[in-house]
Amino acid sequence: MYHEAAIDGDSQKGMFQNSNCENYATTYREVYQRRLLESPYAALGESALEAVQNSTKLSQLIEVWAMIGAQCADPPASQEVRNGDSVQSSLMGIPLKDMIKSIALEAVCRNWAGSPEDFTKLLERLYQTADIREQQLIIRVLPLLKFQEHFVRIATEAARTNIVPVFSALALGNPFPQAHFNENQWNQMVLKAIFVNCAIGTIVGLHERHNSSLAETIFQYISERHSAQRSVPRAVVELCEQALSAASLLQLNAIKPALLQE
Amino acid sequence: MRYIDPHIHVSSRTTNDYQRMHAAGIVAVVEPAFWLGQPRTSVGSFQDYFSSLIGWERFRASQFGIRHYCTIGLNSKEANNEPLAEEVMEILPLFIVKDGVVAVGEIGYDDQSESEDKYFRLQIELGKKFKKPILVHTPHRAKKEGTLRSMDVLEEHGVPPHLAIIDHNNEETVREVLDRGYWAGFTIYPDTKMGKDRMANVVQEYGSERIIVNSSADWGVSNPLSVPDCAAVMRERGIDEADITKVTYQNAIDSYAASGQFNPSDWEESFSYDQAELMEGNSVLRGQVPKSSAS
Ligand SMILES: [Zn+2]
Numbered sequence: 010m011y012h013e014a015a016i017d018g019d020s021q022k023g024m025f026q027n028s029n030c031e032n033y034a035t036t037y038r039e040v041y042q043r044r045l046l047e048s049p050y051a052a053l054g055e056s057a058l059e060a061v062q063n064s065t066k067l068s069q070l071i072e073v074w075a076m077i078g079a080q081c082a083d084p085p086a087s088q089e090v091r092n093g094d095s096v097q098s099s100l101m102g103i104p105l106k107d108m109i110k111s112i113a114l115e116a117v118c119r120n121w122a123g124s125p126e127d128f129t130k131l132l133e134r135l136y137q138t139a140d141i142r143e144q145q146l147i148i149r150v151l152p153l154l155k156f157q158e159h160f161v162r163i164a165t166e167a168a169r170t171n172i173v174p175v176f177s178a179l180a181l182g183n184p185f186p187q188a189h190f191n192e193n194q195w196n197q198m199v200l201k202a203i204f205v206n207c208a209i210g211t212i213v214g215l216h217e218r219h220n221s222s223l224a225e226t227i228f229q230y231i232s233e234r235h236s237a238q239r240s241v242p243r244a245v246v247e248l249c250e251q252a253l254s255a256a257s258l259l260q261l262n263a264i265k266p267a268l269l270q271e
Numbered sequence: 272m273r274y275i276d277p278h279i280h281v282s283s284r285t286t287n288d289y290q291r292m293h294a295a296g297i298v299a300v301v302e303p304a305f306w307l308g309q310p311r312t313s314v315g316s317f318q319d320y321f322s323s324l325i326g327w328e329r330f331r332a333s334q335f336g337i338r339h340y341c342t343i344g345l346n347s348k349e350a351n352n353e354p355l356a357e358e359v360m361e362i363l364p365l366f367i368v369k370d371g372v373v374a375v376g377e378i379g380y381d382d383q384s385e386s387e388d389k390y391f392r393l394q395i396e397l398g399k400k401f402k403k404p405i406l407v408h409t410p411h412r413a414k415k416e417g418t419l420r421s422m423d424v425l426e427e428h429g430v431p432p433h434l435a436i437i438d439h440n441n442e443e444t445v446r447e448v449l450d451r452g453y454w455a456g457f458t459i460y461p462d463t464k465m466g467k468d469r470m471a472n473v474v475q476e477y478g479s480e481r482i483i484v485n486s487s488a489d490w491g492v493s494n495p496l497s498v499p500d501c502a503a504v505m506r507e508r509g510i511d512e513a514d515i516t517k518v519t520y521q522n523a524i525d526s527y528a529a530s531g532q533f534n535p536s537d538w539e540e541s542f543s544y545d546q547a548e549l550m551e552g553n554s555v556l557r558g559q560v561p562k563s564s565a566s
Contacts, residue, residue, distance in 0.1 A: 067365070068365070072368070078368070078369075079531060137318070137322060138322060138365045138366065139322075139325075139326075140326060140329070140370060141326055141329055142370065144326070171330075172327060
């Protein structure tokens with residue numbers, strides 16, 4: 010049933026942008042508001058937004074971030090706020106401090122009067138000088154940003170990084186790659202997620218963006234793991250089976266009885 | 272026993288070192304920005320280096336159950352390339368404000384040139400502006416003179432002594448550094464700096480107040496286990512356990528505390544949380560599962 014969608018992966022990109030990214034953005038803002046209001050940092054959230062109102066420079070934003078960093082102590086969200094669907098609960102994993110920083114960034118972007126290219130320069134420099142948690146929050150907030158189609162280069166940096174939490178911020182529970190990655194970028198990200206043993210079920214668009222070329226590469230991976238007598242997660246085998254060529258499927262079925270699955 | 276190595280250039284060390292450090296009880300490290308054995312030639316090299324201190328190295332340490340902090344600064348050797356130093360000064364504020372940056376450093380004198388003096392002073396002012404302690408590297412050559420001069424300059428700029436760590440002390444400098452109220456760092460570094468036995472002598476003679484032991488392990492002949500090894504020697508020598516704890520753990524915390532970025536709760540409570548966060552949803556690298564931070 011996924012085979013059809015897989016035939017032309019590139020044409021799938023973009024069509025999810027409006028729906029998935031917008032839903033994510035709505036949920037993100039809701040979760041942020043609820044967590045902020047139940048925390049002692051509502052005033053800090055306000056003053057951060059005020060402080061960035063006329064910010065057009067990297068140094069100004071970094072100063073506001075430093076202020077947030079110095080004043081917010083990351084309170085855990087209450088159980089009531091925690092209850093929610095899977096996207097909501099993944100947004101709960103973002104420390105409140107980082108959510109406040111991300112909303113400040115979003116405000117700078119929303120008020121940006123200059124060209125998208127100039128904002129992209131600012132965002133890239135921000136990302137390059139960010140610490141691990143800041144890189145994660147930049148990646149998590151991408152689907153909320155204006156001009157987001159300009160930020161694919163930042164996202165591909167995150168897809169390549171060895172810093173697993175930053176990679177996961179992009180690959181898991183984030184609609185940005187589904188909306189903006191071309192087939193090659195998408196496939197590399199999914200493969201890397203499999204290699205670093207991510208729970209691939211949380212990749213947004215995993216089935217919609219699946220394609221035969223990816224299935225073949227995953228099959229090679231399974232085959233290598235099998236030869237080395239190593240196990241493969243069941244979800245990876247199931248993904249591989251979708252969109253696999255008949256010839257490879259035959260081979261997969263042949264090794265499957267002896268394949269270690271977890 | 273828990274230890275902190277408050278001065279180690281872990282970027283130059285292997286994962287094997289990290290495993291041994293964790294096993295020996297080191298829970299947190301501070302990596303001061305320094306030179307790499309040869310001079311950098313462009314500001315981009317500095318940016319990438321600073322960014323690795325708050326990025327990749329921080330992650331790498333966390334995989335082995337060790338909390339990584341850093342200090343940011345333009346080191347004295349490279350302060351001698353003035354055009355480059357000017358560019359580096361411009362990017363320093365982008366990094367000094369980050370979480371986990373516990374001081375401006377390591378800065379100070381090498382040849383005691385005019386240029387070194389200029390950037391030492393400018394960076395002292397940066398520390399004041401961003402309310403960070405200053406980590407002072409004292410020179411190998413003309414050490415005593417350079418150490419006294421460093422303290423004079425700090426005083427000229429109105430830095431209270433409890434906000435500055437004077438590092439790489441020896442028997443010749445310790446008296447004056449302590450008398451003037453500074454934190455006194457000692458580097459256990461085979462051959463060139465202090466040895467473990469000499470360190471034990473210093474603690475026996477001067478006590479544990481404001482004395483801090485570190486390894487400064489880097490790409491040279493050095494030992495990332497210097498802090499726990501030195502503690503063992505002090506124990507053999509019958510030095511009181513409370514004093515050992517001060518010089519190998521507690522004083523490091525107290526000296527960097529003014530940054531607001533160096534809290535034991537980071538490695539006591541939330542560290543296990545971070546590890547869980549790392550594993551949750553993505554689990555860690557297969558075959559390279561990091562050591563639990565609980566042990
Ligand atoms: Zn050093």
